[in-house]
Amino acid sequence: xxxxxxxxxxxxxxxxxxxxxxxxxxxxxxxxxxxxxxxxxxxxxxxxxxxxxxxxxxxxxxxxxxxxxxxxxxxxxxxxxxxxxxxxxxxxxxxxxxxxxxxxxxxxxxxx
Amino acid sequence: xxxxxxxxxxxxxxxxxxxxxxxxxxxxxxxxxxxxxxxxxxxxxxxxxxxxxxxxxxxxxxxxxxxxxxxxxxxxxxxxxxxxxxxxxxxxxxxxxxxxxxxxxxxxxxxxxxxx
Numbered sequence: 001x002x003x004x005x006x007x008x009x010x011x012x013x014x015x016x017x018x019x020x021x022x023x024x025x026x027x028x029x030x031x032x033x034x035x036x037x038x039x040x041x042x043x044x045x046x047x048x049x050x051x052x053x054x055x056x057x058x059x060x061x062x063x064x065x066x067x068x069x070x071x072x073x074x075x076x077x078x079x080x081x082x083x084x085x086x087x088x089x090x091x092x093x094x095x096x097x098x099x100x101x102x103x104x105x106x107x108x109x110x111x112x
Numbered sequence: 113x114x115x116x117x118x119x120x121x122x123x124x125x126x127x128x129x130x131x132x133x134x135x136x137x138x139x140x141x142x143x144x145x146x147x148x149x150x151x152x153x154x155x156x157x158x159x160x161x162x163x164x165x166x167x168x169x170x171x172x173x174x175x176x177x178x179x180x181x182x183x184x185x186x187x188x189x190x191x192x193x194x195x196x197x198x199x200x201x202x203x204x205x206x207x208x209x210x211x212x213x214x215x216x217x218x219x220x221x222x223x224x225x226x227x228x
Contacts, residue, residue: 002156031214042203042220043157056215088155094214098164100147100205101216103157 003027006091006104014112018079021107023091025072031055032074033101034066037088049074081111114139116206118219125194126227132179133189133222135204141165145207146180146187147216152200160202163187194226 003026013019025032034046045058049068060066063081068074078085088108092101115138125131137146148160163171163180171178175195179188191198204219 033215043216043218045215045217048215058215090157092157096214098145098162098207100145100149100159100162100207101157101214102159103149105154105156 002102002104004091004093004102004104006089006107008107009105010108010110012110012112013081015081015083017081017111018077019081019109021076021078021089021091021109023074023076023093023104025074025091025093026095026102029093029095029102030072031094032068032072033092033094034060034074034076035090035092037090037106039087043090046076078109083111085109086111114141114206114208114217116204116217116219118202118204118222120222121220122223122225124225124227125191127194127196129194130190130192131194131224133191133202133204133224135187135189135219137185137187137204137206139185139206139208141208146178147205147207148176148178148187148189149203149205149218150198150200151203151221152197157203161189191224196226196228198224199226200224 005024030051035043046060048056066076088106091104144165146163150158175192201221205216
């Protein structure tokens with residue numbers, strides 16, 4: 001157990017639907033990052049939150065949004081889902097830049 | 113923008129032998145951090161080793177070590193005494209520090225297969 005908890009582990013949904021992915025960071029970590037990993041692809045940075053505030057944005061689609069709550073857990077909302085959104089979505093947390101991330105086990109999203 | 117390049121899509125090695133995975137990066141920053149992550153078939157992302165750019169000494173973690181060549185912007189990973197459990201995708205990652213707020217840029221990965 002890495003200390004970063006992601007739920008659900010698997011999600012199957014239809015095109016056009018909306019889903020919410022949840023992440024609880026490791027205790028003491030203020031930064032939360034969301035990454036998307038499509039099949040046989042590298043990891044694409046989506047968005048970062050630090051202590052409740054958005055800090056950096058990557059190639060995140062307008063149909064996607066995220067937030068970090070006062071208890072530091074974060075949610076990634078994906079709407080108007082398309083087949084191409086099928087991917088593994090990782091949440092990671094960190095205490096500072098130099099130590100790297102601790103990753104959750106990911107949410108496997110399948111859009112049918 | 114920072115880029116990370118892993119030029120070896122796939123590598124294979126015999127058990128107990130040594131293998132080196134390559135990584136190059138491009139940045140204009142002077143202080144930054146470099147990482148190697150392992151992703152086994154379970155798809156879990158595991159931090160293998162990290163290097164701070166201002167430290168000249170190469171990082172070592174048990175059987176894993178890096179060859180950090182700052183001038184050449186090269187950061188290779190050496191795995192000694194390879195084990196079957198080392199079979200995984202390996203990602204090189206870069207953090208520019210400063211105002212990047214910890215965002216990691218990943219390379220495309222190298223699939224490593226360890227054969228018995």
